[in-house]
Amino acid sequence: MFGLKVGKPTRQAFGETLAELGRERPDLVVLDADLSKSTYTAYFAKEFPERFFNVGIAEANMVGLAAGLASCGKVPVCASFAAFLLCKAFDQMRIAVNYAGLNVKFVGSHGGISIGEDGVSQMAVEDVALAQALPGFVVLVPADEHETRLAVRAALEHPGPVYIRVGRPKAPLVYDQRPCDFAIGKAVQVRDGSDVTIAANGLMVAAALAAADRLAAEGIEARVLDMASVKPLDVEAVRKAAAETGAFVVAEEHLKAGGLGSAVAMALAETVPVPVEFVAIQDTYAESGDPQQLLEKYGLSPDAIAEAARRVLARKRAGVATS
Numbered sequence: 001m002f003g004l005k006v007g008k009p010t011r012q013a014f015g016e017t018l019a020e021l022g023r024e025r026p027d028l029v030v031l032d033a034d035l036s037k038s039t040y041t042a043y044f045a046k047e048f049p050e051r052f053f054n055v056g057i058a059e060a061n062m063v064g065l066a067a068g069l070a071s072c073g074k075v076p077v078c079a080s081f082a083a084f085l086l087c088k089a090f091d092q093m094r095i096a097v098n099y100a101g102l103n104v105k106f107v108g109s110h111g112g113i114s115i116g117e118d119g120v121s122q123m124a125v126e127d128v129a130l131a132q133a134l135p136g137f138v139v140l141v142p143a144d145e146h147e148t149r150l151a152v153r154a155a156l157e158h159p160g161p162v163y164i165r166v167g168r169p170k171a172p173l174v175y176d177q178r179p180c181d182f183a184i185g186k187a188v189q190v191r192d193g194s195d196v197t198i199a200a201n202g203l204m205v206a207a208a209l210a211a212a213d214r215l216a217a218e219g220i221e222a223r224v225l226d227m228a229s230v231k232p233l234d235v236e237a238v239r240k241a242a243a244e245t246g247a248f249v250v251a252e253e254h255l256k257a258g259g260l261g262s263a264v265a266m267a268l269a270e271t272v273p274v275p276v277e278f279v280a281i282q283d284t285y286a287e288s289g290d291p292q293q294l295l296e297k298y299g300l301s302p303d304a305i306a307e308a309a310r311r312v313l314a315r316k317r318a319g320v321a322t323s
Contacts, residue, residue: 001292002206002302003213004172011109011166013145015040017152018077022048025156027073031066033059033080039109041079059084063092063104070102075156082108082124082165090130098134098161105155106131111141111165112253113281113298114203116291118168125281129258131163132231138162138184139231141252141260143205146175147228150182158184165202169291172206174226185229187237193221196309196316197241197248199264201228204251204279204300211251211305222309230260235267242272247316249308251279253300275315277308 022028022044031053036042045052055062059080066076078085085108086093097104111124131139138158142148148166155162174180174190181188190205191212200208205226212222223245225237242248248268250261261278268276281298295301 001172002210006170007173008145010148013148015043017149019043039079059089063089067096077105079107082111082127086127086130106163110168113286114291115168119288140164141201143174144171185232187234188226191224193223197223197245199225200251210302214306238267239271242274247312248276256280277312
């Protein structure tokens with residue numbers, strides 16, 4: 001996919017890492033809303049059945065139970081499809097966990113439209129926006145299996161609520177040939193460039209690298225930032241890239257409103273205002289279909305990112321901040 005070797009789905013890397021952490025941390029408990037085979041929490045359940053709770057199709061109750069376990073000193077991880085977890089249990093995440101200041105981790109699988117044939121009812125396109133809106137929540141969208149493993153471990157070490165979005169399809173290996181220096185609150189520069197910055201997360205990091213190759217053939221040098229940490233955002237990396245390249249493209253498999261693009265735009269407005277273009281799902285839902293075809297249809301492709309870079313560079317040269 002996008003010209004890179006394909007690895008495991010990030011949801012599988014999450015499940016494998018969770019089982020590893022179960023051997024290391026007796027305080028870890030896992031809850032799932034009857035989707036353990038899809039979220040891969042089944043790995044943990046098989047090895048630690050006494051610390052695994054399948055609550056059935058009852059996401060809100062799952063989060064309430066997790067809050068109770070956290071108040072007793074356990075570290076709960078709640079997993080379900082992102083569309084169900086954030087939309088059906090938001091009230092409990094907000095009050096029972098976040099307002100109460102409890103240490104619960106949330107993992108939303110099947111994020112974005114790349115779930116393909118599973119259908120629109122299960123496509124989370126607004127989950128990052130919902131999680132970002134919760135005060136103090138950490139929000140992570142890793143790019144591949146390697147970054148996911150580090151993100152899950154970092155989430156368990158973080159003393160507070162964390163939301164991690166993982167995906168259904170096998171993910172391109174962004175970090176197969178390069179080290180992954182993931183840390184909460186930090187961006188990873190995966191390609192240097194001086195003409196334009198492309199910030200991305202999830203599957204769109206690989207798409208951004210493919211777009212940068214296309215742009216390089218035209219003599220355009222694009223810097224690519226993997227911004228898996230949506231919140232807290234690496235504002236210093238955004239500021240530095242804006243000052244050095246003078247133009248930004250943000251690419252994400254999420255609605256344009258409320259996701260990485262919104263966070264980057266806010267950071268730019270408050271530090272170094274430069275022209276910015278957004279490659280994201282517009283104000284719409286998608287439909288069931290082939291994942292690659294859906295990404296193309298909704299403008300989440302290397303070609304779309306490259307075209308956005310050309311547009312923002314034209315604005316940069318013209319000295320125009322808005323499109």
